[in-house]
Amino acid sequence: MRQQQIFERACSLIPGGTQLVSRRPTQYASGVSPIYARWAKGARFGDADGREFIDWVSGIGAVILGYCDDVVDQAVCDQLRQGTIYSVNHELEVELAEELVELIPCAEMVRYAKGGGEACAVAVRIARGVTGRDKILFCGYHGWHDWYLAANLAPGALDDHLLPGIDPIGVPAALRDTALPFPYGDPAELEAQLERHRGEVAAVMMEPLRSQWPPEGYLEAVRELCDRERVLLIFDEVSTGFRLSAGGVQPVLGVTPDLAVFAKSISNGFPMGAVVGRRDVMAPAASMFISSTYWSDTIGLRAALTTLRELRRRDVPATLKATGQTLKERIRQAASATHCPVRVSGLDVHPQLEFELEPAWRNLAATLYIQEMALRGCHGYPSFYLNAAQGDPEIEQTAAAAKETFALIAAAVEDGEAGLRARLRCPPRGDAFRRQVR
Numbered sequence: 001m002r003q004q005q006i007f008e009r010a011c012s013l014i015p016g017g018t019q020l021v022s023r024r025p026t027q028y029a030s031g032v033s034p035i036y037a038r039w040a041k042g043a044r045f046g047d048a049d050g051r052e053f054i055d056w057v058s059g060i061g062a063v064i065l066g067y068c069d070d071v072v073d074q075a076v077c078d079q080l081r082q083g084t085i086y087s088v089n090h091e092l093e094v095e096l097a098e099e100l101v102e103l104i105p106c107a108e109m110v111r112y113a114k115g116g117g118e119a120c121a122v123a124v125r126i127a128r129g130v131t132g133r134d135k136i137l138f139c140g141y142h143g144w145h146d147w148y149l150a151a152n153l154a155p156g157a158l159d160d161h162l163l164p165g166i167d168p169i170g171v172p173a174a175l176r177d178t179a180l181p182f183p184y185g186d187p188a189e190l191e192a193q194l195e196r197h198r199g200e201v202a203a204v205m206m207e208p209l210r211s212q213w214p215p216e217g218y219l220e221a222v223r224e225l226c227d228r229e230r231v232l233l234i235f236d237e238v239s240t241g242f243r244l245s246a247g248g249v250q251p252v253l254g255v256t257p258d259l260a261v262f263a264k265s266i267s268n269g270f271p272m273g274a275v276v277g278r279r280d281v282m283a284p285a286a287s288m289f290i291s292s293t294y295w296s297d298t299i300g301l302r303a304a305l306t307t308l309r310e311l312r313r314r315d316v317p318a319t320l321k322a323t324g325q326t327l328k329e330r331i332r333q334a335a336s337a338t339h340c341p342v343r344v345s346g347l348d349v350h351p352q353l354e355f356e357l358e359p360a361w362r363n364l365a366a367t368l369y370i371q372e373m374a375l376r377g378c379h380g381y382p383s384f385y386l387n388a389a390q391g392d393p394e395i396e397q398t399a400a401a402a403k404e405t406f407a408l409i410a411a412a413v414e415d416g417e418a419g420l421r422a423r424l425r426c427p428p429r430g431d432a433f434r435r436q437v438r
């Protein structure tokens with residue numbers, strides 16, 4: 001395949017070959033799955049070898065309306081003709097801030113960034129600056145910056161939150177013990193950590209949920225603990241985005257953090273990030289040095305403003321829920337018709353597949369799933385990022401592909417581990433992101 005050759009060229013010029021770990025070929029069925037895209041429209045994209053795929057990864061969560069959404073792209077094109085960046089500011093910054101304040105319960109003031117990790121770093125800076133404390137207790141994945149990777153200066157801290165074995169090369173050793181992980185779903189453990197580090201913790205930073213509902217009362221307990229210990233609570237909503245509601249997760253969960261971070265789906269794939277929060281927490285950021293040229297770029301701002309308005313106008317969260325419900329149902333039917341040992345779980349807006357096999361076999365089955373689905377024109381892994389352009393044709397094709405794929409996996413499982421390996425045309429996929437918050 002031509003894209004294998006492109007990737008070889010990339011590896012000689014770009015350390016690691018790609019800019020994002022989740023876009024490495026080893027995250028999929030390497031040699032079978034697409035590596036390079038040429039175009040994307042709606043729910044589909046074409047790769048560098050001329051093949052077409054339904055995309056169940058939605059730009060790693062960045063696309064929520066569908067690729068090249070006509071309304072967002074038109075707004076961006078119009079903006080492009082007016083200029084993308086200036087020596088001065090543009091009123092769009094204020095308009096978008098007004099929209100975010102209206103939509104998101106904790107939002108009274110807003111700052112911008114160009115991506116999720118960057119926005120998380122801004123939130124952490126504000127939390128440290130406003131409290132005068134250094135430590136961050138975190139749960140989940142929050143980007144690539146020093147503050148977060150510093151956790152692994154105590155080796156293994158990120159194993160359950162990101163990937164096992166990450167060496168925090170290049171992160172100053174002096175940051176050791178400034179970022180400390182806590183397990184999801186266990187308020188007693190968080191309480192113990194807050195007590196152990198009393199007076200030193202600036203913020204609890206967490207993904208409030210990912211693809212499962214939080215345990216009953218858990219986030220309320222986290223909120224109470226933060227209040228009691230006078231620690232800021234930050235929700236990282238980069239991955240959940242605006243899929244559960246046009247105001248993010250807060251209106252659905254009924255728990256309001258002090259700060260929240262958004263990126264990815266906020267702008268339907270254009271680079272953008274935002275930190276929003278309570279006035280008394282955000283306002284002191286005026287005297288902190290948090291400043292960057294492209295944070296005023298009007299393309300991300302215009303894309304975000306248009307995306308948020310379109311999300312509401314089209315009631316996209318309801319569409320995604322309906323798509324997810326049907327998809328889950330159809331995939332469940334495919335699993336039971338083929339006696340494939342796979343469980344379909346997850347929120348309707350973020351369905352997941354779990355192969356019910358012994359641990360050593362699970363990754364082999366997941367790789368075989370990715371491979372066989374790719375061969376049938378469906379790009380993805382055993383979890384689905386939905387967007388509003390996916391509809392009945394995509395569900396039909398995916399359900400049919402899943403039925404054939406599950407039949408193949410069921411037959412492979414009959415032959416044991418060797419059977420699974422024998423059917424792979426690629427190496428087993430590399431370590432998938434570990435998710436503390438599932």
Ligand SMILES: Cc1ncc(COP(=O)(O)O)c(C=O)c1O
Pocket residue numbers: 115116117118120140141142143144207236237238239240263264
């Ligand atoms: C919850 C969460 N936070 C932060 C990030 C980092 O965002 P970005 O890749 O835009 O820097 C991600 C990316 O997947 C994420 O899922």
